[in-house]
Amino acid sequence: MQATDRNEFRLAFAAARQLDKKVLDQIASGHDSSNVTQSLIKKGNSLFYQLNLSDSITGVVLLALSLVVLCGCLVLMVKLLHSMLKGQIAIVIKKTMNRDYQFPYSILVNYLAILVGCILTILVQSSSIFTSALTPLAGIGVISLERMYPLTLGSNIGTTTTGILAALAADSSSLKSTLQLAFCHLFFNISGILIFYPIPWMRWPIGLARMLGNITAKYRWFSVFYLISMFFLLPLTVFSLSLTGTWALVGIGGPFLLVCFIVIVINLIQHKRRSLLPLKLQNWNFLPLWMHSLEPIDEIIAKLVERFACLACCAGDQSRHDAAAQSRELHRWLVSVENVTLRVRLNQELNDKEVTNL
Numbered sequence: 001m002q003a004t005d006r007n008e009f010r011l012a013f014a015a016a017r018q019l020d021k022k023v024l025d026q027i028a029s030g031h032d033s034s035n036v037t038q039s040l041i042k043k044g045n046s047l048f049y050q051l052n053l054s055d056s057i058t059g060v061v062l063l064a065l066s067l068v069v070l071c072g073c074l075v076l077m078v079k080l081l082h083s084m085l086k087g088q089i090a091i092v093i094k095k096t097m098n099r100d101y102q103f104p105y106s107i108l109v110n111y112l113a114i115l116v117g118c119i120l121t122i123l124v125q126s127s128s129i130f131t132s133a134l135t136p137l138a139g140i141g142v143i144s145l146e147r148m149y150p151l152t153l154g155s156n157i158g159t160t161t162t163g164i165l166a167a168l169a170a171d172s173s174s175l176k177s178t179l180q181l182a183f184c185h186l187f188f189n190i191s192g193i194l195i196f197y198p199i200p201w202m203r204w205p206i207g208l209a210r211m212l213g214n215i216t217a218k219y220r221w222f223s224v225f226y227l228i229s230m231f232f233l234l235p236l237t238v239f240s241l242s243l244t245g246t247w248a249l250v251g252i253g254g255p256f257l258l259v260c261f262i263v264i265v266i267n268l269i270q271h272k273r274r275s276l277l278p279l280k281l282q283n284w285n286f287l288p289l290w291m292h293s294l295e296p297i298d299e300i301i302a303k304l305v306e307r308f309a310c311l312a313c314c315a316g317d318q319s320r321h322d323a324a325a326q327s328r329e330l331h332r333w334l335v336s337v338e339n340v341t342l343r344v345r346l347n348q349e350l351n352d353k354e355v356t357n358l
Contacts, residue, residue: 008214048061074132074135074136077133077136078136078139078140081136081137081140081142082140085140085142093142094141094142097142097143097144097147098143098144098146098147110150111150113147113150113151113154114150114151114153114154114157114193114197115152115154116151117130117150117151117152117153117154117155117157117158118154118155118157118158119154119158120154120155120158121154121155121157121159121161122158122160122161125158125161125162126162127155127156127158127159129153130151131152131155132157134148134151134152145206145209145210146206149197149203149205149206150197153193153197154190155192156187156192156193157189157193158184159184160185160189162183163181163182163186164179164182164183164186166178166182167179167182168179212226215294219294219297219298221298221301222294238253241253266281270282270283
């Protein structure tokens with residue numbers, strides 16, 4: 001550190017000051033209020049100036065490069081964490097991060113995790129950076145999903161501070177509107193936390209995240225499908241329907257949401273109280289296989305992968321597809337057996353009713 005040595009600090013500080021003819025002229029003429037750093041700035045050309053590319057093509061190229069760099073950084077981060085967090089260090093970190101405390105300390109620890117996530121996100125000024133750092137840690141088992149959940153919720157609150165600070169820097173004429181938008185973002189995230197965290201059985205995102213993780217682990221292509229559907233197709237569909245009018249959006253979106261709600265309720269009853277449902281609704285085997293399983297789509301992708309070997313990383317190795325084929329055969333056999341069992345039970349119930357009537 002040059003700050004500890006007076007001579008080195010004197011030379012370094014002098015070298016950091018700009019002293020040229022323009023500065024001397026400004027000082028001599030008494031007009032020293034100009035920005036002296038302007039003489040150090042020189043306008044340059046863009047990175048792709050020599051290629052004569054349009055702005056659109058340049059943007060696409062830079063987007064592709066940024067995605068490659070982002071994915072490369074994440075891969076290297078995971079490999080680095082794998083190499084560092086081994087042995088006794090990994091055991092200590094896991095015990096510290098995922099320790100279960102007795103009531104009421106368990107509640108305090110969870111809300112403390114929300115506060116920590118909020119503070120760390122305020123420091124880095126980005127929830128994406130914070131959650132991107134947590135994701136590899138959860139992947140290698142250092143942080144459990146239950147512990148990462150409150151940290152992510154806190155990060156959603158911390159990221160709103162950037163918008164609030166930007167709103168405070170706005171002009172006085174638009175300060176009211178910008179602050180309203182910033183606080184709308186803040187209270188929206190707080191409302192989500194109040195709905196999906198304080199009550200334990202309302203923490204649906206944990207179960208949904210685990211379900212998506214299991215599906216993605218079995219079908220590797222599902223991650224790409226999920227990203228395209230949730231971040232492109234669904235917003236584009238809703239936006240297109242909103243442009244056609246309110247009634248079109250309600251007429252198409254309403255029945256779709258109603259069907260989704262009915263399916264979710266039936267699935268919950270199937271897992272919790274199957275006996276409350278009719279025999280036919282106790283499972284989805286009466287529907288075609290493609291309507292309640294991803295196996296047919298996986299089979300199609302497996303055939304495509306056989307033709308295009310470059311996509312093998314998305315669908316997995318051949319052994320997994322052989323296992324999937326065996327699973328499909330077993331599923332068909334179980335469906336046939338279950339259908340026979342249901343018919344026998346129905347016939348038995350009909351016979352019992354006839355005997356009762358007699």
